Amino acid sequence: MQNELPMNDPRGIWQNQPKEPFRMSVDQMRLKAHRFQMKARFKVLYAITIGVSISVFFGWNCIRAQEVLSRMGFGLLSVSGIYFAYQAYKWIWPSNLPQDAPASTSLEFYRSELERRRDYSQHVWRRSGLTFCFLGLALVIAPALIASFYNPRLLVNTVPFFLLLTVWFVAFLYVKKRGQNRLQQEIDELRTFETDGGS
């Protein structure tokens, strides 16, 4: 059937689509901005509370631990909690657009967003305090691991855990690397567009 309606005019369809009534007064805008700030602060406070709770929990275990290695491990885990809280404050707080965002073109903005994501992914270990966390965990389980050398049955029991941990670690690195490559490829493409625009 030949189409006689204006359905073959995408511009017309797009521009004449049904509207959803939306209106915000300046006062509503102010209220919304205030709520937005409150929400952002609440998010940060929530993350800080979690970080501090982790820190207190492991700090308490650090005091109670008998072994030196365990004590150091719990100490590091406690530090990772504080570090997590600090990073949450640093990264979650500015949840608005940067001040210069509107002045930048969509191309610049999109590229900077991709670069930010790539950088975050590159430094995920440092930013989420995973280095402290894993080092702490390693120290906490070290005494049990040493003891297991004298009791091979215990060592066998831990094999599935370490196997899973290794599989997770390899998969994590693979996915991270693949994501980074994809992001870098897209950033490079956008840079080509910028060069073309400048020439």
Next chain:
Amino acid sequence: MQSTAVQNASQNSLYEQVAETFGSALDRLARAYELDAEARRDLLQDIHLQLWRSFTYFDQRCSLRTWVYRVAHNVATKHVMRQRRIRDRLVNIENFDFLPGSDQAELAASDTEALGRLSMLIQRLKPLDRQIIVSYLEGMDASSIGEITGLSAANISMKVHRIKNILKRWFGEGELHAE
């Protein structure tokens, strides 16, 4: 104190002007980035909020229209970038044909279906190409699209040409508007 009051008045009046002039266009823009009605309303609110905020430092380096579209697209882009599952499946307009279901041989039976199809097409594109197709559908010329996106006229022409071909296939469009 007085200068702050003047600045606030200017910010508010600019916002009122923009909401009046570009309200419908911003509504359509939000639709290009979010299909879910509830999430779209939140996005639209966010766009309006960031626009209102942005007018405190609007320095007239570009036209008001360009400023409005840049802010709106940037807010919407951030919205898309937050959704990892969706973000990873988006494609460039150049790779669109390789997507399953990208070959729409039959014409849409109604306006609603045609709009749904158009929205589906737009939702599959990466933010930059999405901005170009939305600007094209809004009836902008290549130089206006270039001002908003920062792409060169040659790149815009190439992408618009590609968009027109896809639209032609999807909607059986006879005469596409040449820019």
